[in-house]
Amino acid sequence: MKRILVIGIGAGDPDYLTVQAINALNAADVFFVMDKGAAKDKLVALRKEICARFIKDHDYRMVEATSPERRRDEGIDYKAAVDELNRDKQAVFERLIEDELGAGQCGAFLVWGDPSLYDSTIRILDAILAEGRLAFDFEVIPGISSVQALAAKHRVPLNFIGRPVNITTGRRLAEGGFPHDVDSAVVMLDAQNAYTQLEGADLDIYWGAYVGTPDEILMSGPLDAVKDEIVRVRAQAREANGWIMDTYLLRKRGVKE
Incomplete structure (x- = not known):
C-alpha cells in the first residue's frame, strides 16, 4: 500500500518544524513539490532547504510539478473558481501518486503553515480516495500556522x-x-x-x-x-x-x- 504524509512545515522559519514533522521527513521516499512560478521560487527553495537540513542518512528524491492557477476572470464566482482549481490539482496529485510513487513507498506533500487552515491538500486527497481509482493511506502532521x-x-x-x-x-x-x-x-x-x-x-x-x-x-x-x-x-x-x-x-x- 502506498502511503502519503501531509506535513505542515510551519510559516517560513525552518526552526518552526516540530519533532513529529522531522520524523515524518525522514520517513518519506518522495517529496512532491508544487511549483507556483518564478515569483515564488523562494517557497520551493525553502522546502529543499528544510529537507537538506533535517533529513539524515535517508535517500529521497524530489518531484516538481507545475501548480495550476485559480481563474481570476472578472465576474467569475470565487467558490466555483476554487472548486475548479482543486479539480485541476487533483489531476496533478493523482498523476504524481500513480506515476512517481512505487508500491510500498511513502510520498510527502510539504504544506506551508498548517494543513488544516486554508489549504486544500487534505480535501484533494479525500476526493481522490472517494473516486476509488487509487488506493493509499495518508497521515496529517500539524504545523505552526x-x-x-x-x-x-x-x-x-x-x-x-x-x-x-x-x-x-x-x-x-x-x-x-x-x-x-x-x-x-x-x-x-x-x-x-x-x-x-x-x-x-x-x-x-x-x-x-x-x-x-x-x-x-x-x-x-x-x-x-x-x-x-x-x-x-x-x-x-x-x-x-x-x-x-x-x-x-x-x-x-x-x-x-
Missing part, C-alpha cells in the same frame, strides 16, 4: 480572557465588516486590504507579511493611525518580491484582559 507565528512575533494573545476569536478571510471582512460577537479576528487571504474599510471602528491591528522568513515585515498600532502605511508598505513589498503573503489580527480597543 501563520496565525500562531503572527501572534508570537507581536507578543500578543489571539483572544481576550474568556472571549472567542474569529478566523476569517479578507473577502468575508469586506462583505460583512468586523465579525459580530467577538473582540478579536484574524484575517487571512486579504488581497484587497479590507481593513481599510473599518475606519472609525476603534480597533488595533497587528499585521505581518512573510512571517518567519528573512523578508518578514511587522507593523502594529491603532487601525486608523497605521492602515495607510500598511497599504503603502504592502504594495512596496509585493512589487519587490512579486507576491505577498500576509496575515493580521484585529482587536477591539479598550477591552479588559
Whole structure:
C-alpha cells in the first residue's frame, strides 16, 4: 500500500518544524513539490532547504510539478473558481501518486503553515480516495500556522480572557465588516486590504507579511493611525518580491484582559 504524509512545515522559519514533522521527513521516499512560478521560487527553495537540513542518512528524491492557477476572470464566482482549481490539482496529485510513487513507498506533500487552515491538500486527497481509482493511506502532521507565528512575533494573545476569536478571510471582512460577537479576528487571504474599510471602528491591528522568513515585515498600532502605511508598505513589498503573503489580527480597543 502506498502511503502519503501531509506535513505542515510551519510559516517560513525552518526552526518552526516540530519533532513529529522531522520524523515524518525522514520517513518519506518522495517529496512532491508544487511549483507556483518564478515569483515564488523562494517557497520551493525553502522546502529543499528544510529537507537538506533535517533529513539524515535517508535517500529521497524530489518531484516538481507545475501548480495550476485559480481563474481570476472578472465576474467569475470565487467558490466555483476554487472548486475548479482543486479539480485541476487533483489531476496533478493523482498523476504524481500513480506515476512517481512505487508500491510500498511513502510520498510527502510539504504544506506551508498548517494543513488544516486554508489549504486544500487534505480535501484533494479525500476526493481522490472517494473516486476509488487509487488506493493509499495518508497521515496529517500539524504545523505552526501563520496565525500562531503572527501572534508570537507581536507578543500578543489571539483572544481576550474568556472571549472567542474569529478566523476569517479578507473577502468575508469586506462583505460583512468586523465579525459580530467577538473582540478579536484574524484575517487571512486579504488581497484587497479590507481593513481599510473599518475606519472609525476603534480597533488595533497587528499585521505581518512573510512571517518567519528573512523578508518578514511587522507593523502594529491603532487601525486608523497605521492602515495607510500598511497599504503603502504592502504594495512596496509585493512589487519587490512579486507576491505577498500576509496575515493580521484585529482587536477591539479598550477591552479588559
